[in-house]
Amino acid sequence: MRRIIQFSTGNVGVHALRSIIERPDLELAGVHASSAGKTGRDAAELCGLPAPTGVTATDDIEALVALDADCVVYTSQAETRPTAAIDEISRFLRAGTNVVGTSFVWLVAPEQADGWLREPLAAACADGESTLYINGIDPGFSGDTLVFTALSLAARATAVTVQEIFDYGTYDDAEFTGVSFGFGTRPDHTPIMFSPGVLSSMWGAQVRSLAVDLGIELDEVRERHEKWVTPEPIDCTMMRVEPGHVAAVKFGVDGLRGGHPVITMEHVNRLTAAAAPEWPFPPDGHPGVHRVVIDGSPGIEINTHVGTSGIDHNQGGVIATAARAVNAIEAVCRAPSGLLAAGDLRATDHVRGVMW
Secondary structure (H helix, E strand, C coil), rough: EEEEEEEECCCCCHHHHHHHHHCCCCCEEEEEECCCCCCCCCCCHHHHHCCCCCCECCHHHHHCCCCCCEEEECCCCCCHHHHHHHHHHHHHHHHCCEECCCCCHHHHCHHCHHHHHHHHHHHHHHHCCCEHHHHCCCCCCCHHHHHHHCCCCEEEEEEEEEEEECCCCCCCCCCHHHHHHCCCCCCCCCCHHCCHHHHHHHHHHHHHHHHHHHCCCECCCCCEEEEEECCCCCCCCCCEECCCCCEEEEEEEEEEECCEEEEEEEEEEEECCCCCCCCCCHHHHHHEEEEEEEEEECCCCEEEEECCCCHHHHHHHHHHHHHHCCCCHHHHHCCCCEEEEEEHHCCCCCCCCCCC
16 A cells, blocks of 8 residues: 655646545545645545545645655646746655656656756655656657557558647636647737747657657757637637637647658647637547557557546546556656656556556
8 A cells, every 4th residue: 555645636636636545555645735725625625525534735845745655646737837846846755755747747758858857856866765757648648658559560660640639628727728828819929838949848858759769860859830810709618719819729849850750749739629620630520639640551540539438538638647647656666766757667557556
């Protein structure tokens, strides 16, 4: 039985918390919440479960570190507050508590992450003989697990494309996702996602990492983006988008060789099916897909859909993101200290404890 701390109870964290409480192989030891409206409340109440756990949320990080838990599931927003997040994660790592997480997506491919992020966390792991593993669905699963399943069937690959094509209209996250992608803004506005170098630092890390795994050298890694402006008002859970404002984005990072893209990580994200009708849609009427397409011999396409049990696809996406971290807890607790990537784990390391 592993003793676990859940750090944050936002869109992803609430599902991680629920999994920790429900799973028989995990014991909830503590919960971090930063808002006054959540501190002091029972963990079960925070994630919609009926039976109290006796574990109440706190904003006292030192008290959580002192619990000497086996692992922390860190889902707090980190990309917009990197210094604070590095400090929070490092405090657990230095104390010998392992961390799995879904934030700091640059660390999905830690060997490609910049030194300002990688080095202090690696030092904290060394100090505490602990382990850190960051992953998710995209960046994450599609570009470091699904892609290898597809490539394993290829006699020869001439190009690899990893895509997320998703309708975000039902996703209630205007404050982070909406702002980051620039939804609802004028087309001349530059959201943080499209600031120079941001796409390359996030998805480019997986492009470069995949090139290393394939044993090829890239001439260049190039980022690109497009915006689609709605001519009519669009109302959805995410927000209302007025005419003349952005309601869909398409962006990608391409690894080029000989002037041609050979590894591509691409997103097409829209608010409702009315947006960007000329851009690609998921197959078979699905509202979202994570897929890999391999050009070459014999040519391969694998499509992944979340939410097929009747759960909204955006809810399915955040549940799957949380699961990607929670499911790896046991493997991370057993792993040597340091920063892990998906390639350091066995495929079966992400399924332990899923069925009971």
